[in-house]
Amino acid sequence: MSENNEPRHAAGPDPDRIPATQPPKSLAPDPDANLETPAEDDAAYVTSLDTAGGAHQPSAVPVSAQSGSLPGAPEEESLLRKIFTGNGIVTILAVLLALILGGLLIALTDEVVGTTSTYLFARPTDFLAAVWSAATGSYVALFQGAVFNPRGVGAAGQFAPLMETLTIATPLITAGLGVALAFRAGLFNIGAQGQIIMAGILASWVGFALDLPMGLHLLLVLLAGVVGGAVWGGIVGVLKARTGAHEVIVTIMFNYIALYLLRYLLDTDLFQRPGESTPISPVLDASAVYPLLFGSQYRLHLGFLLAIAATVFVSWLLNRSTLGFEFRAVGANPKAALTAGINVSRATILVMTIAGGLAGLAGVAQVAGTEKVLTDGVAATYGFDAITVALLGRSSPWGTFAAGLLFGAFRAGAVQMQIQTGTPIDIVLVVQSLIVLFIAAPPLIRAIFGLNPRKKKAAPAGKSQKAVATGGAA
């Protein structure tokens, strides 16, 4: 980025004059046309949008990472190429490639493969069969643990894995939405972990300490959790807006504060289970937990429906509401947004509050949905996985939803994979990380599968034109 930035900066006009002389066209009425940028094959264009043609520092989150869906390749390309260079196919290829590499890793760590490889040339079929059975066996187990288990008892048993996937996906989706929303406003919200913990603390306390009637109790638990997360996120927004404190540093520190506060509280009479000296809270009252959606044979709870509702809400907020437009405008270019009359401070505070509230929903899903108690592992690693989920979902609400489901499936399937085939659970995490790695580097995938668009000779001229048309100062 900075390399592209240098000459442009030098060539551009005096930065201070930009707002006055050139109204920021990137905030023209049709946001889709301007806020969303082509993929990375057009780096100069992206840079020009990030920095308003080099007039100021690029936003912390590249604009290209903020947009929900990226348009295909330039117009002159064929439809077929559009499909193949679009993001959908890259995502699918990234997953596929990660699965293949993961399969090789599984095979490498497999004992039978190890034994057969010692006599590879005497009887190569043994080795190949072992590699094949190790990799496929693990993936079959993964599938059986995540989607459908043919050996289950009745239809209920067979679909139990799918329900498990949805259960695990619930906190991933809501926390992921929180991170994605902040991304779209140009903020790196690393604080989902802390926000989940604060939500868990408040929600669980309301859940076990208060004695309230059915319905009202759960509502209060939900409210306490969302408020807990929203306040924890909102403070970050205020600090960022009022003092300019960097949200990455603040959220990381807030994660620590929340975790150690939780550890401290679990050691006090207020939160410790009576009669025990272990750091674990009492079990939440029956009136305070989410009702199960399909009976007691599954863990799937009401929180999943709330996760769907949250996705619809974020989708509406970002794409249909004025506030969402302001968020995206601030994300695209805070200074331009300010010039256009948007209250950037207010948007920053609000987006962090809503993001915190969404992460808080994940905290409620933990204490009122699956765990039903508060321990220092209440947030598991969901706050950090949420960042991955949001990135994988390209920060779009439904993309995040789908990414959450995928990660939920991996987590649920990992259990079966581990027990049926003895594959270490770490391998599953490696496969997950590989997927993210490949998705974060689309050019790599395109290079591997030969999908790189041909270099166009007229490219430089086209790029500079585009930059001007979208408000770049060059």
Place this chain on the structure above:
Amino acid sequence: MKNSLRATFKRGSMAGVATAGAAALLLTGCGAAPTASSTATPTASDYTGCIVSDSGGFDDQSFNQSSYEGLKKAEKDLGIKTNEAESKTNNDFEPNLRAMVTAGCDLTVTVGFLLGDATKAQATANPDSHFAIIDFGYETPISNVKPIIYDTAQAAFLAGYLAAGTTKTGTVATFGGIKIPTVTIFMDGYADGVKYYNEKKGTDVKVLGWDKAKQDGSFTGDFEKQDKGKQFTQNFLDQGADIVMPVAGPVGKGAGAALKEAKAAGKDVKLIWVDSDGFLTAPDYKDIMLSSVMKQMGEAVETVIKQDKDGQFSNAPYVGTLANDGVQLAPFHDLDAQVPAELKSELDQIKKDIADGKLKVESAASPKA
């Protein structure tokens, strides 16, 4: 489209990788194929023993690892089948346990108090399956769950007495990972051992890092960050301590590193390990390893599995004590010469007294049996 695909296949780099891979295989794959008969495994028992870890994982150099090794030993000695599931987070407990029951486990070992609720739920839902839980006991016993717990304070008492009798500076130290009963019980016993030495000998050996009366002391905050263990230990050394007992799993290695540095700088310092015999499991610190407070979890797990396999399962808690060798003070190994013979015989006597019940070691965290 076609052009670009062809371009990819033409690339030489992939060919290079393939060649390297083939060469590697060529070097390793020249053995002779085994005959078909050797692939058949000897017929094993139908009994299946299973284990679910807490988030520490089976390589935590602490109770997960010891319990896992116990199961593996049972697999070898008793010819049973095993299943294992590592939990990465607290969310994995319930799915892992459910999967174990579905997989047909006869006995499932769960490790740690965090699995208490999940084990209880699965045990109640599956009364025909047996469970054993490490380091946790229920207030009201469950008919198919056997708690495996340890009165660690007894062995830690010996360690405290040993430290007080060996210190040159008159100050010894301890610190924990997280303030939970299974950690503080070590520190209680250690502090009491030092106190007992002071009472007997009229000395004034100080303990840093733990105040038994206040039930508060030094904790690194987790069982992962070794650099914190190093910092803590350096602090203790600066305050004049020369023997440190870290009760923090792998964080203890940080303490070992700090002590090694101090030893290299000419100080006479020693380390007391916990859970397993550190002389064997943490050989890097052999030359400063005075002794270890051992919890024999592997043996307990194997015994419980053997009993269950023979149809002798009971839900009475297994309590590891000095009397049944469930907890022990490890041999002094290389530092044997530095422990006076008189101190050794005193330790033997104290061990006998505790085992006989003549000497009571009490801790708020002791198992209530």
